[in-house]
Amino acid sequence: MSLIQLYIPSDVARYTVSQLGELGLVQFRDLNAEVTAFQRSFVNDVRRFDEIERKLRYLRAQIDLSGVEVYDFFDDRFVSTARGPRDIDDMEERIAAHEGRVQRLAAAYKEMHANHIELVENMHVLQEVSSLFTEITGRHIGSMDAAGAFDVELGASAAAAAAAAGRDINIGFISGVIARDRIATLERVLWRSLRGNMFLNYIDIEAPIQDNTAEDGAAPVYKSAFIVFAHGDSLRDRATKIAESLGATLYRVDPRAERRQEDLIDTMSRLDDLRLILDNNAVARANELAAVAEHITTWLAIVRKEKATYHALNLFNHDANRNCLIAEGWCAANDIPAIQSALHLATEDAGSTVPTVLHELRTTKQPPTFVRTNRFTEGFQNIVDAYGVPKAGEVNPGLFTIITFPFLFALMFGDLGHGFLMTLCAALLCIYEKKLAWMAKDESMRMFYSGRYIVLLMGIFSMFTGFIYNDIFSRAMSVFASGWAWPTTHGGEGVIVEATKLAHTYAVGIDPAWHHASNSLLFTNSYKMKMSIVLGVIHMTLGICLQVPNALHFKKRINIIHVFVPQIIFLFSIFGYLVFTIIFKWSTDWYARDAAGQLTHISPPSLLNMLIYMFLSPGSVNESERMFRGQAFLQTFLLLTALVCVPWMLLVKPLIMRREHRKITSEGYGRISSHVRVSTEADGMAGAIIVAEQEEMQADDFDFADIMINQSIHTIEFCLNSISNTASYLRLWALSLAHAQLSEVLWSMIFLPTLKITGSYKPFAIMFGFAVWFVLTFGILIGMEGLSAFLHALRLHWVEFNNKFYDGTGVKFEPFSFKAVLDEADDQ
Known part of the structure; x- marks a missing residue:
C-alpha cells in the first residue's frame, strides 16, 4: 500500500473526485478531523443534494403509491462520466418542476377525495336515514331550527295539557355515520350520558367507505348510518360532542321527505361530477409520474454520486493561496498508473490546463489492509x-x-x-x-x-x-x-458368523x-x-x-x-x-504366529494410557503399553x-x-x-x-x-x-x-x-x-x-x-467508490 498526496486545482476538484469514485482505488484520509461537519467547505453543496434526494424520494413514494412501473435504465453518458454544473442545474430544475406539479396534483386529489368521501357518506345517510322517518306516522312536523330540531305535536290532548302547564316540547335529532364496530359504544355512552332521554337507531352500510382520517393507502372500513332523537338543545349538543369524540361524522338531514329527495339527487349529481374530476386528476398524475419514472433511477444514482463527491471533498484541505485542494489517501502501489490516468481524464473533462499533481509519500503509518479477491476467493x-x-x-x-x-x-x-x-x-x-x-x-x-x-x-x-x-x-x-x-452359508437369520x-x-x-x-x-x-x-x-x-x-x-x-x-x-x-x-x-501387524504356526492376535497398547503415564510415571513403561x-x-x-x-x-x-x-x-x-x-x-x-x-x-x-x-x-x-x-x-x-x-x-x-x-x-x-x-x-x-x-x-x-500466528488487528481497505455508495443505498 502507498500513501499518496494530491494537489488538485479548485476548478478540477469535482471532476477529479468523480473519476476516482468511478475507479474505486483510493481511500481518502480525513485531513479536517478537527473541523465539525457544519464548518466544512462544501457543506452547502451536501445540503443541496440532500434536498434533491428528498424530492426524489418523495417522487419515488408517489410512484410506488400509484403503481407506475419504474424503468431500471441508466443513461451511461450522464451517470458514468463527470457531470458539468449546467447539467446538474438542469436536472435540479426538472426535478423541482416535477415535484411541484405532482404536489399540486396530489393536494388537489387529496382535497377532492375528501369531498368525495363526504358526499358518499352524505348519500348513504340520506338513503338510509329516510327509512327511519317512515316509522313516525300521524305526527305533524313543525319548523326546524338551525341545529336540526323540529316540533312535534303529539296530539290535541297532549298539546292542551302541555299548554295548560306552560311547557313547550321540542324534539330534534342528529344523524351521521360511524365505524360499525363503534356503534354499540356510541349507544351505551349516549344512554348513560343522556340518562335514557334519547332514541337511537342505525342501519349498516353494505359497501366499505374510506376514512378521511386514515393515511393514504389505508383499507376502507365498514360504517353504519345512525340517527339520534333527543329533546332540548342541551341534550342534542351533548350527543353531538359524544358522537364526534367517537369518530362519527355528522350530516344535516332535512326532516321533510321532498327536501331529502332533492338533496339526494343533488348529492348524486355532485358525486358524478367529482368522480369525473378525480379520474382526470388520476390520469394527469399518472402521466406526470410516468415521465418521472423514466429517469428517476438515473437521477437517484447521479444525486447519490454527487453527494458522495462533496462528502469526499470535505475531507480535503483547502489551500487558498494556491487555489487548490490537498488530499491524501491510501492506494495499492500497482494501481498508481491507473490513478494517474484518471487524473488526466479529469483534467480533460474540466477543460483545464493545470493538471493534478500526485506524490507518493514515505510514511511509517500502519496502512489499511487491501486483499485482492475475486468471486471465488x-x-x-x-x-x-x-x-x-x-x-x-x-x-x-x-x-x-x-x-x-x-x-x-x-x-x-x-x-x-x-x-x-x-x-x-x-x-x-x-x-x-x-x-x-x-x-x-x-x-x-x-x-x-x-x-x-x-x-x-x-x-x-x-x-x-x-x-x-x-x-x-x-x-x-x-x-x-x-x-x-x-462364509457362503450363514445358517439362517440371527446366526453369528465371522469373516x-x-x-x-x-x-x-x-x-x-x-x-x-x-x-x-x-x-x-x-x-x-x-x-x-x-x-x-x-x-x-x-x-x-x-x-x-x-x-x-x-x-x-x-x-x-x-x-x-x-x-x-x-x-x-x-x-x-x-x-x-x-x-x-x-x-x-498385531498378529503373531505361535509355536504351532497359528496366527494369534496381540492386544495393541492403549495410547491414551501411554500418554497419561508418560506424565504420571516418567522413565517407566508398562509392558501392556510398550x-x-x-x-x-x-x-x-x-x-x-x-x-x-x-x-x-x-x-x-x-x-x-x-x-x-x-x-x-x-x-x-x-x-x-x-x-x-x-x-x-x-x-x-x-x-x-x-x-x-x-x-x-x-x-x-x-x-x-x-x-x-x-x-x-x-x-x-x-x-x-x-x-x-x-x-x-x-x-x-x-x-x-x-x-x-x-x-x-x-x-x-x-x-x-x-x-x-x-x-x-x-x-x-x-x-x-x-x-x-x-x-x-x-x-x-x-x-x-x-x-x-x-x-x-x-x-x-x-x-x-x-x-x-494471527493478530487480525488491521483495518480493512475501503476505497472511495461510487459502486459501494450505490450498493449501500440499494440495501437501505
Whole structure:
C-alpha cells in the first residue's frame, strides 16, 4: 500500500473526485478531523443534494403509491462520466418542476377525495336515514331550527295539557355515520350520558367507505348510518360532542321527505361530477409520474454520486493561496498508473490546463489492509475478516482457508451421496449466478449466494472423504476387492458368523466388509478418533510455522528463536510423539504366529494410557503399553524437553528486550525521533511540500513488568491450549460419527421398511418412503448437519488455527467508490 498526496486545482476538484469514485482505488484520509461537519467547505453543496434526494424520494413514494412501473435504465453518458454544473442545474430544475406539479396534483386529489368521501357518506345517510322517518306516522312536523330540531305535536290532548302547564316540547335529532364496530359504544355512552332521554337507531352500510382520517393507502372500513332523537338543545349538543369524540361524522338531514329527495339527487349529481374530476386528476398524475419514472433511477444514482463527491471533498484541505485542494489517501502501489490516468481524464473533462499533481509519500503509518479477491476467493476471505482483518504484511489465513476449511468440513460431513447433492446445488448457484444475483439483495439468501463457492468446495471435498469412508447415503460401495471373505452359508437369520481375513487389503478407503460387521462402530470410532488427532496436530503445526514469515516481515527475529522454536519443540515433544505412536500403531501387524504356526492376535497398547503415564510415571513403561525398544528413555527425554521449553518461552525474550533497552539508555539514546521533510517542485506547483509522517519513540516508555506479564499470559495460554486445542479436533470424529449414524437411522427406519412390504401397493409405499427419506435427508443431514459442521469448521479455524500466528488487528481497505455508495443505498 502507498500513501499518496494530491494537489488538485479548485476548478478540477469535482471532476477529479468523480473519476476516482468511478475507479474505486483510493481511500481518502480525513485531513479536517478537527473541523465539525457544519464548518466544512462544501457543506452547502451536501445540503443541496440532500434536498434533491428528498424530492426524489418523495417522487419515488408517489410512484410506488400509484403503481407506475419504474424503468431500471441508466443513461451511461450522464451517470458514468463527470457531470458539468449546467447539467446538474438542469436536472435540479426538472426535478423541482416535477415535484411541484405532482404536489399540486396530489393536494388537489387529496382535497377532492375528501369531498368525495363526504358526499358518499352524505348519500348513504340520506338513503338510509329516510327509512327511519317512515316509522313516525300521524305526527305533524313543525319548523326546524338551525341545529336540526323540529316540533312535534303529539296530539290535541297532549298539546292542551302541555299548554295548560306552560311547557313547550321540542324534539330534534342528529344523524351521521360511524365505524360499525363503534356503534354499540356510541349507544351505551349516549344512554348513560343522556340518562335514557334519547332514541337511537342505525342501519349498516353494505359497501366499505374510506376514512378521511386514515393515511393514504389505508383499507376502507365498514360504517353504519345512525340517527339520534333527543329533546332540548342541551341534550342534542351533548350527543353531538359524544358522537364526534367517537369518530362519527355528522350530516344535516332535512326532516321533510321532498327536501331529502332533492338533496339526494343533488348529492348524486355532485358525486358524478367529482368522480369525473378525480379520474382526470388520476390520469394527469399518472402521466406526470410516468415521465418521472423514466429517469428517476438515473437521477437517484447521479444525486447519490454527487453527494458522495462533496462528502469526499470535505475531507480535503483547502489551500487558498494556491487555489487548490490537498488530499491524501491510501492506494495499492500497482494501481498508481491507473490513478494517474484518471487524473488526466479529469483534467480533460474540466477543460483545464493545470493538471493534478500526485506524490507518493514515505510514511511509517500502519496502512489499511487491501486483499485482492475475486468471486471465488471472496467468500473465504470474508470468513477470515469476520475473525479479524489482517495487518498489512501479516500472513493472510484466507489463502490456506481455501483448502483447509472445506477439508475439515468434509471430515465431519463425509458422505459421497450427501456431498454430491451439496455439490449439485452449489454448482447450479455458480453456473446461474448472474440470473440468481437477486439473492444477494435478500438478507436471508445473501449468505448462501455469497458463499456458493465455499459450498461447492465443501461438497467436492465431502465426496472425496465419503469415498474414503466408503459411505454413500449410509451404504457401502464395493469398488475394489474386499480384504475379508464371508462364509457362503450363514445358517439362517440371527446366526453369528465371522469373516476370514484374506492376504490382500482393500485398495483405497475403508473396506466395505466393515459396514456389515458387528464391531463396525468400534473400528470406525478408533480410526476416526486417531485420524482427528493426527490432522489436528498437522493443522496446528502449520499455524505455528506461519509465525516465521510474520517475524521475518516485521523484522522480529527474536520471535523466531525464542517463540517459534520452543513452541514447536513443546508441541512435538508431546503431541508430535502421540502422532508418531498413532502411525506406528497403524503400521504394526498385531498378529503373531505361535509355536504351532497359528496366527494369534496381540492386544495393541492403549495410547491414551501411554500418554497419561508418560506424565504420571516418567522413565517407566508398562509392558501392556510398550511399543518399541527405548520407549521409556525417549518419553523421559521428550518430557524434559517440553519442560525446558516453558521457561524458554517465558523468560528469554523479555530478558533480551531488557538487555537491549539498557544498552540503548546507557549510550545516551533516551529519546529517538525521526522525521523527514522533502521539498520538491513538480508540474507547475512550485514549493509543494511533502511531509512524511513524524514518529517519536521514547526509551523511557519501556516497562519490563508489562512485557513480563504479557509474555507470561502468552506462555500459559500456549501450554494449556496445546492440550485443549488438540482435544478440540476430536469434534472431527464426533460429528462424523453422528452424521453416519443419523444417516443409517434414516435409511433403516424410513426407506428400508418399504422395500420389505409385500402386496399390490408396494410401489406406492416405496415412492412415499423414498420421498420422506429424501426430504429428511436433504433437510436434516444436508441442511442442519451441514450447518453444524460448517460452524465447527469455523471454530477450528478461528480458535485452534488463527490464534497460533494471527493478530487480525488491521483495518480493512475501503476505497472511495461510487459502486459501494450505490450498493449501500440499494440495501437501505
